[in-house]
Amino acid sequence: MGGKDDYYNRSKQQGYRSRSSYKLKQLDEDADLLGHGDTVVDLGAAPGGWLQVAAEAVGETGTVVGVDLQRIEDLDEHDVETIRGDMTEERTRHYLREAVGEGGADVVVSDMAPNMTGEYSLDHARSVHLARQAFDVALELLEPGGDFVVKVFQGEDLDALRADVSEEFEYVKTNSPPASRDASSEVYLVAKGLLTAPVEIGDRIEVTVEERGEEGDGIAYVEGYSIFVPDVEPGETVEVVVDDVKPRFGFAERIDPDAESDSSHD
Structure with a gap:
């Protein structure tokens, strides 16, 4: 039985909405992203598998907010707020800021992927564009020291994206969780510790x-x-x-x- 079937079957048995739930579990296990009481924002959250994992991790005292262009069915077993809209539009960002609150988010995650064309260079470029949009939202919502996770396809623009993300965080790691399909070119940039200091080294x-x-x-x-x-x-x-x-x-x-x-x- 292949890895795809393993994770698919496991998700059905354990009540997760998608096999990708295990990617976030593995990313969290590796980088210690999700903590009890945290505020987590999931960009491109449909169908809700990552929301389930985040809600379990933050517990009743935490806050989980998901946004997607598609409707996300209510997660009855978890206290999760969902917003239907385009995260690049000010109206959606306004609702996001309201849902997150003045304290800001502890973690912003994005598992978004573009609609695939089959032309690899184009799909890669579109994935980087989505990742940069998620990066902009993360910079707006994260509190100092917050963490950011974003999916992107490997390719020529990945290094430039990683360099830009690295300027804003203590460190950035490229991670390929075991739950990713073997044939997939996706990787995740895991950025820890948002830097919002008014000074720089050498000042x-x-x-x-x-x-x-x-x-x-x-x-x-x-x-x-x-x-x-x-x-x-x-x-x-x-x-x-x-x-x-x-x-x-x-x-x-x-x-x-x-x-x-x-x-x-x-």
């Missing part, structure tokens, strides 16, 4: 240290973003250089003006 800025952290470092704030600076006291205003950036906080080293002055005379 030189002046900050005022406002408090001391648990490890003894000083903490300064830039547009509400925490920057840890060692060897400074609360109340000090110092010039620093940013040397590491995380989704919710960063690290910087104090610049010693005396040392810089000495080096300039060498």
Whole structure:
């Protein structure tokens, strides 16, 4: 019996609407995407297999929202909100933002694929176009540190897409879950940790240290973003250089003006 039949039969036995449910399960197992209480948005969610997996993972305290051009039959056993519409239209995005709420989404996933023409280069280009649309929605909806998963067909434009996604997240991994059909050219970009920091590595800025952290470092704030600076006291205003950036906080080293002055005379 082939892999296709295995996953198809398993989905029927376990009550999932599509064999692709196991792709999300496997992606989650590999990258730890879905957590209890999370808010998850599924783009191109019909018929609802990924919504089922997400709802099971986030539990009663979580929120799951699916959007698709096609109608998605209600998932009676899960508290899932569905929106019928085009995610690229402002009207649909408005409903999405309302459903997600001010806190933003923890995870945005997309299993969308274009209508296949049989011409590989065209199908690849269309899949990249869909992936970029999903990427735009993810940047709008995700909270700092949020994760993004998107399907795309392999081809010449994949590297450029991955590079663009990498600029916005801590790291990006290309994953081919076992549930994907052997003959399929699909892969998933799994992006972890949306970066929304107002600073970048190498930035030189002046900050005022406002408090001391648990490890003894000083903490300064830039547009509400925490920057840890060692060897400074609360109340000090110092010039620093940013040397590491995380989704919710960063690290910087104090610049010693005396040392810089000495080096300039060498």
